[in-house]
Amino acid sequence: MIETWLIYLLMGGVAGVLAGLLGIGGGLVVVPMLVFVFPGQGVDGSIQMQMALGTSMATIMFTAISSLKAHHARGAVRWDVVRRIAPGIVLGTFLGAMLVSRMPTSWLKGIFVIFLYYVSLQMLLNKKPKPNRTLPGPAGMFGVGCGIGGMSSLVGIGGGTLSVPFMTWCNLPFHTVIGTSAAIGLPIAVAGTAGYITGGWGHGLLPPLSLGFVYLPAFLGIVAASVLTAPLGAKLAHSLPVDRLKRVFAFLLMIVATRMLMGIL
Template sequence: MEWWLAYLALGGFVGFFAGMLGIGGGMTMVPFLVFLFEAQGFPAEHILHLSLGTAIASILFTTVSSVRAHHARKAVNWDVAKAMAPGILLGTFGGALVAGALSMRPLAVFFALFVYAAATQLLLGIKPKPTRQLPGRAVLFLLGAAIGAISSWVAAGGAVMTVPLLTFCNVPLLTAIGTSSALGFPIAAAGTAGYVLTGLDNHNLPPLSVGFVYLPALVGLVVASMATAPLGARAAHRMPVTVLRRIFALLLYALATRMLISLL
């Protein structure tokens, strides 16, 4: 029973900060899931795979309400989303298949390096200046495939890469955020499918796992995060978000480092 409470608490924490700062929860969720799964005695060689698979599956549910809200405000460029989605599906699914077959060490190092880069971007407030127009559909397809592959390795919805890319190409910030939100669903769908398939033949996983997705954790995370995300969005208008971003960046550094020490 105490593990359900832990999953609910983690989901609430991640949802609140995702709503406040517009940051996907995977980078925060994965290290915490690693710690919780270790404490439950899950197979050490698959703890990171289970954490990544469960975290990316949670994005399936949390992106739906976000996409609806952005679409209602006409803040989604569906032409860009349609051009990037096939590449994202291909890249994410392929990336998840590769990640599921990899040993934990290279996967953990890649995840930590990505989190360090994202935390540095948050800490310094790095924003690309719009200097060019959107590329053609072929290039958007390739960029989508690259974003999808990386997202599948870090259980992210892609916003940390998609939003800077689109703003660099003169897409207004709110439209970039809305379009990135729409692309989070195909990332989550393909990533979940990949982690489920690669884990199905593994018989050394905890009960109630579907491939590398652990259902009790998934339910707790989704229920709590969907409840607290609106609270975080409301708080963003009342709190010093710049300071909170820096605190959150330092937390990401600490979590990624602690996870590396634990897994390596």
């Protein structure tokens, strides 16, 4: 049991640094690690992916708060962008989480593996959208928010891998993009957590100490470490070569995706 808690703390530490450093919620690391750990915790195979996604989304609430506070202190959050995109984010994320609650675990694992390969290739190639326009109007921001929220709930992330390219495309400065992405992660996490709790409520195969599809021991361990390391990641984002770090992280994601793919096959 002590080893399991140490694993959860390690997950949280890594997730917190990534949230602050790269503007992502840490789910890209937390979800696959939970999938690997859950069989030893007695989590039924038919709901392992839902439990991993729901637990990851719940931890992002606290990681996002810690990260956005650090970025806000540096003046790197565009709160007007957060307010405009939040309604679509909330609706898309909640509905996406409810949908995921009813999907087979094997499908979810396949979708997550494809997403990991996509993100890792994007980071390796360092392809950034050409900044050639401004932010869209209210309807456009609502639609973009729904899309980012829905996809985020599907793969248990804070939305940074989608919101960062979008805001870069809309000509926002990179450090502002990272800080604003961290802030956008909060409504994603809140709505997604609500959806996963609601979607899993009363499920007959839930392990003890679960709140819907949120596994509380993992949630507490990850949060305890992530809230401490997210400010460190935000500080490093303003001093380290983020592009180089992204490439290293991309290789790790490809290894994780391949390992999960082998498990599916």
